[in-house]
Amino acid sequence: MLRLHNSIRPAFRSRRWAHNIPSFSHLNTVNEEDLAHFSSILAPTSILSTLPSISTPADDIAPYNVDWMGKYHGQANSVLRPRTTQQVSEIVKYCAQRKIGIVPQGGNTGLVGGGISLQKEIVLSLGAMNNVRSFDPVSGILVADAGCILQSLSEHIAPHNHIMPLDLGAKGSCQIGGNISTNAGGLRLLRYGSLHGTVLGLEVVLPDGTILDQLSTLRKDNTGYDLKQLFIGGEGTLGIVTGVSILTPPAPQATNNIFLALPHFDNVLPLFQIVKRQLGEIMSAFEYIDRTAYDMGLQHGLGPLLSADEAGGSQCFVLVETSGGNQDHDLEKLNNLLESLLTADEPLINTGVLSQSPTQFNSIWALREGLTECVQKEGKPYKYDVSVPLADFQKVVDAVRERMISKGLYGDHAISKVMGYGHVGDGNLHLNVIAKHGYRPELEAALEPFIYEIVADRKGSVSAEHGIGSMKRDALHYSKSDVSIDWMRKIKQVFDPLNIMNPGKVIP
Ligand code: FAD
Numbered sequence: 001m002l003r004l005h006n007s008i009r010p011a012f013r014s015r016r017w018a019h020n021i022p023s024f025s026h027l028n029t030v031n032e033e034d035l036a037h038f039s040s041i042l043a044p045t046s047i048l049s050t051l052p053s054i055s056t057p058a059d060d061i062a063p064y065n066v067d068w069m070g071k072y073h074g075q076a077n078s079v080l081r082p083r084t085t086q087q088v089s090e091i092v093k094y095c096a097q098r099k100i101g102i103v104p105q106g107g108n109t110g111l112v113g114g115g116i117s118l119q120k121e122i123v124l125s126l127g128a129m130n131n132v133r134s135f136d137p138v139s140g141i142l143v144a145d146a147g148c149i150l151q152s153l154s155e156h157i158a159p160h161n162h163i164m165p166l167d168l169g170a171k172g173s174c175q176i177g178g179n180i181s182t183n184a185g186g187l188r189l190l191r192y193g194s195l196h197g198t199v200l201g202l203e204v205v206l207p208d209g210t211i212l213d214q215l216s217t218l219r220k221d222n223t224g225y226d227l228k229q230l231f232i233g234g235e236g237t238l239g240i241v242t243g244v245s246i247l248t249p250p251a252p253q254a255t256n257n258i259f260l261a262l263p264h265f266d267n268v269l270p271l272f273q274i275v276k277r278q279l280g281e282i283m284s285a286f287e288y289i290d291r292t293a294y295d296m297g298l299q300h301g302l303g304p305l306l307s308a309d310e311a312g313g314s315q316c317f318v319l320v321e322t323s324g325g326n327q328d329h330d331l332e333k334l335n336n337l338l339e340s341l342l343t344a345d346e347p348l349i350n351t352g353v354l355s356q357s358p359t360q361f362n363s364i365w366a367l368r369e370g371l372t373e374c375v376q377k378e379g380k381p382y383k384y385d386v387s388v389p390l391a392d393f394q395k396v397v398d399a400v401r402e403r404m405i406s407k408g409l410y411g412d413h414a415i416s417k418v419m420g421y422g423h424v425g426d427g428n429l430h431l432n433v434i435a436k437h438g439y440r441p442e443l444e445a446a447l448e449p450f451i452y453e454i455v456a457d458r459k460g461s462v463s464a465e466h467g468i469g470s471m472k473r474d475a476l477h478y479s480k481s482d483v484s485i486d487w488m489r490k491i492k493q494v495f496d497p498l499n500i501m502n503p504g505k506v507i508p
């Protein structure tokens with residue numbers, strides 16, 4: 001039996017742990033009078049409600065009350081879909097007067113329950129605000145409504161040979177406003193950095209309805225506090241992002257990728273160092289997939305990138321992408337890398353493939369990007385998105401599997417798979433624990449706070465990129481000190497003294 005390695009067993013600590021159910025006694029539920037007021041601001045088609053005067057069919061309102069995983073269920077009786085910033089402002093002003101809680105919702109692809117109402121707050125969906133306001137092909141600065149879908153923005157700028165600085169598997173549904181509000185990471189962070197750097201300006205409707213216009217298109221602006229940073233990763237708790245100004249990089253002239261099979265997880269770290277050194281400035285992604293995740297991908301029709309023989313005996317896999325300016329130069333570097341890896345005295349890899357065409361390039365990425373959807377098909381996932389030292393990635397996954405075995409909760413009757421994949425280059429592990437037959441309190445109790453303790457012991461983060469939402473609200477203290485949380489509360493109080501803006505999310 002696999003033994004829990006001492007170095008990964010969480011140390012005893014007397015941290016507080018409880019999932020508290022927030023009380024919203026300070027808030028009112030939307031009634032017919034409120035709907036009449038919203039009808040004076042919005043077109044009839046922009047209001048959905050189960051209340052009699054509107055009577056939206058249950059099936060039409062249901063998608064706004066459940067998240068992508070089917071883990072979080074809301075009770076909003078009304079959804080508003082404004083088309084302009086002015087409309088958002090008028091709605092919020094009214095909600096502040098009436099003390100109605102508001103949940104901003106983008107593409108609803110979030111994985112921590114941040115965009116779903118906890119009780120009967122109203123959902124304010126940004127999907128109808130989807131116009132590109134401007135694009136400057138010289139500077140690469142794009143200004144767009146918050147409700148624009150990430151992929152449609154990529155398509156908008158592609159003819160100008162620019163790309164979005166972020167890319168994620170949910171690109172076909174997630175919105176740029178949602179990306180900014182979650183400070184989404186994704187597959188390009190290693191190359192282009194986080195949204196804290198690439199977002200130049202924001203337009204935000206504050207919780208009293210004031211429009212904060214900071215839609216700057218300046219690369220440099222050192223005029224006092226940089227307020228926009230508070231809304232990047234603010235998860236809709238401080239205001240509603242309605243417009244975005246973002247710096248888009250020129251599309252690389254040459255992109256390539258390789259997929260490597262490694263005999264042992266311990267090889268990942270030395271491999272990362274070698275790849276970084278040999279590829280230098282052209283390395284743009286270094287992604288990790290463990291054996292369980294790879295096999296699951298195959299079962300669901302991804303790949304195969306390697307034959308069963310080639311992949312056999314490999315504990316894990318790595319995807320490396322290069323983005324550079326000259327195809328011959330980049331290919332030479334990649335070929336040299338592969339040759340040196342395969343001919344080393346003690347090779348770090350079993351085998352590898354180099355994409356030879358755009359189709360092969362895409363199918364290598366499809367295997368990595370498709371894992372989230374495969375996990376979803378396998379059952380109900382408990383998704384932990386953590387930052388831990390790279391050397392501990394596999395130990396964390398193994399420790400969690402061992403924990404479930406020791407509790408008698410591992411197998412098709414309970415947790416059928418525990419796997420890891422993620423952004424090695426960013427120190428970000430996606431630990432996925434699949435409940436074959438659905439979410440159950442005893443499964444969650446076995447996983448939490450166990451996993452958060454492990455992360456805290458390694459001085460990691462309980463959220464590397466997905467955010468806190470309602471899932472990790474009570475786990476925030478595993479990564480933030482009491483002083484930090486206290487100052488977060490004070491900031492929330494300054495912006496949202498009535499606590500109407502995404503109440504019960506992020507702040508414990
Ligand atoms: P939503 O889910 O609608 O909302 C997310 C949060 O932001 C909520 O708290 C909501 O209240 C708030 N919000 C949304 N819009 C606004 C707004 N305009 N103003 C204020 N608050 C707002 N995440 C990553 O970081 N990296 C990945 O690689 C990644 N890959 C994914 C792959 C798949 C297949 C899926 C399903 C999800 C993935 N995610 C990833 C998670 C998710 O896609 C991101 O968090 C994304 O940024 C959420 O955008 P959204 O528009 O769907 O926001």
Ligand code: MLT
Nearest residue numbers: 169369371372385422430
């Ligand atoms: C990813 O990197 O694939 C995403 O963050 C989604 C996930 O964790 O599954």
Ligand code: ZN
Nearest residue numbers: 186423430465
């Ligand atoms: Zn990710």
